[in-house]
Amino acid sequence: xxxxxxxxxxxxxxxxxxxxxxxxxxxxxxxxxxxxxxxxxxxxxxxxxxxxxxxxxxxxxxxxxxxxxxxxxxxxxxxxxxxxxxxxxxxxxxxxxxxxxxxxxxxxxxxxx
Amino acid sequence: xxxxxxxxxxxxxxxxxxxxxxxxxxxxxxxxxxxxxxxxxxxxxxxxxxxxxxxxxxxxxxxxxxxxxxxxxxxxxxxxxxxxxxxxxxxxxxxxxxxxxxxxxxxxxxx
Numbered sequence: 001x002x003x004x005x006x007x008x009x010x011x012x013x014x015x016x017x018x019x020x021x022x023x024x025x026x027x028x029x030x031x032x033x034x035x036x037x038x039x040x041x042x043x044x045x046x047x048x049x050x051x052x053x054x055x056x057x058x059x060x061x062x063x064x065x066x067x068x069x070x071x072x073x074x075x076x077x078x079x080x081x082x083x084x085x086x087x088x089x090x091x092x093x094x095x096x097x098x099x100x101x102x103x104x105x106x107x108x109x110x111x112x113x
Numbered sequence: 114x115x116x117x118x119x120x121x122x123x124x125x126x127x128x129x130x131x132x133x134x135x136x137x138x139x140x141x142x143x144x145x146x147x148x149x150x151x152x153x154x155x156x157x158x159x160x161x162x163x164x165x166x167x168x169x170x171x172x173x174x175x176x177x178x179x180x181x182x183x184x185x186x187x188x189x190x191x192x193x194x195x196x197x198x199x200x201x202x203x204x205x206x207x208x209x210x211x212x213x214x215x216x217x218x219x220x221x222x223x224x
C-alpha cells in the first residue's frame with residue numbers, strides 16, 4: 001500500500017542551525033501538507049502546498065520556514081535558524097485532491113539543543 | 114476557528130467493551146476525518162465522512178456526523194488492547210486548503 005515516507009526519523013540540531021526535513025508523498029497525490037506536534041500537545045497546521053506553490057499557511061509558518069518540491073517527488077520543509085521552541089514532531093501529509101483523505105508520514109522528531 | 118474538540122479527553126474501558134469518542138466543531142465543514150496515533154508515532158487515517166453523509170462504517174469502526182449539531186462520534190466496538198491510542202478528529206472547510214485537528218481523546222483499553 002502506498003505510504004508517505006519521512007526522513008530522518010529523528011534529528012538533533014543546535015540552536016541557530018538550519019534543518020531540512022524531507023518527505024516523499026504518495027505518488028499520484030497533488031496536495032501536500034506539513035504539520036507539527038509539540039510533545040503532548042495538539043497537531044498544528046503549518047502549511048499546504050498545491051501546484052508548486054503555497055496555498056495556505058498558518059501564523060506559525062513565519063519567515064524562518066520554507067517549503068519546496070524540488071524534483072517532483074520530494075517535499076521538503078526548511079527551518080532557517082532553529083529555536084529551542086521548534087523542537088517537535090513534524091508530520092508530512094499528502095492527499096489526492098482537496099477534500100480527500102490525507103495520509104500522514106511517521107514523522108520526524110526534531111530536537112533543538 | 115473550525116477546529117474540532119474531542120471529548121472525553123481521556124477514556125479507560127475494559128477490553129471487549131465499546132468505546133465512544135465525540136468531536137464538536139465550530140464552522141461549516143466539507144469533510145471530517147478521524148485519525149489514530151499510538152504514543153510517539155505517526156497519524157493513521159481511520160475514516161473520512163463527508164458533510165452530506167450521516168454514518169459510515171469500517172470494520173469495527175462506526176462514525177456518525179450531525180451537521181446540525183456540528184458534531185461527530187467515533188465508535189469502536191469490541192475494543193482490543195491494540196486500540197489503546199489517541200484519537201483525533203480533523204476537519205476541513207470549503208475552499209480551505211488545510212485540515213484542522215482537535216486536541217484528541219486518549220483511549221486506554223484495560224486487559
